[in-house]
Amino acid sequence: MKKRTNVLIVAAAFIVFLTSCSQSPKQKQETVKIAYLPITHALALFETAEELESTKDGLKVELVKYGSWPELLDALNANRVDGASVLIELAMKSKQEGIGIKAVALGHRDGNVVIVSNDIQSAADLKGKTFAIPHRQSSHNILLNETLASAGLSIDEVNVTELAPTEMPSALASKQIDGYCVAEPFGAMGVSLGVGKVLFGSEELWKDSLCCGLVLTDKFIAERPEAAKELVADYKAAGNALNKEKAKEIAKKYLNQKDKVLDISLQWISYNDLDITEETYNALTERVKKYGLSDNPPAYSDFVRNDL
């Protein structure tokens, strides 16, 4: 039995040796793996990857695509990636559960809309109706609460359902739901198909709202501080450089959506000035508590790194 164990240990060590030989230390140091979902909210990340790819040396971003937030979160929480562009509330929840991550920048500014079926005229008409959000831990849930509050309604007066973003426009078309709020371009898709209209833009409900964030693992920041610093600086610069024209070019490359959908969607969003300020973060945590997403969201000083 003991001999067999020794053989296994030697074999395992040999595999580790071979793996480390196949990748030069330089190459290993230069690539950072960032998880994403194919949404317009992640364009600053795609632009960062593009710009770094076009330079011969230095840091490169390996984009790792996921099909849903839970799958992306699993990878992030297990350190299978170095970071992610993710809904900030989901990242806050992971942090609260003891996962070592930090939010280092915003994904975008504004960029969410509340979409309702064409027969709904005001927020008050949503009473008793069915409304879809992608996840309870999202700014979309907060924006639904703000929409209802604007008409003196509470979340208990609508049927809230969680749906995959891609299913929302067709669910609205088939009257399975009466409205939805989700990452873009799925709101624009509903508008483009003529099945829904914009009731509110996020800026009308919540000034300087937060939605997605660029999150890095503590492991990556601790082990490769220079790479983390460079990535955050390049990411913020890429966001500042993303004008409408450039954003559309990148969106076409990464999102496989029709021009019309992208033109509508990109009107609502911007990527400049992606710092997470204490003031806007605290305005988020107040809403997270007020609308029951979490009683104990992480403090700015524990969760946000603005110094990278």
Ligand code: ZN
């Ligand atoms: Zn977002």
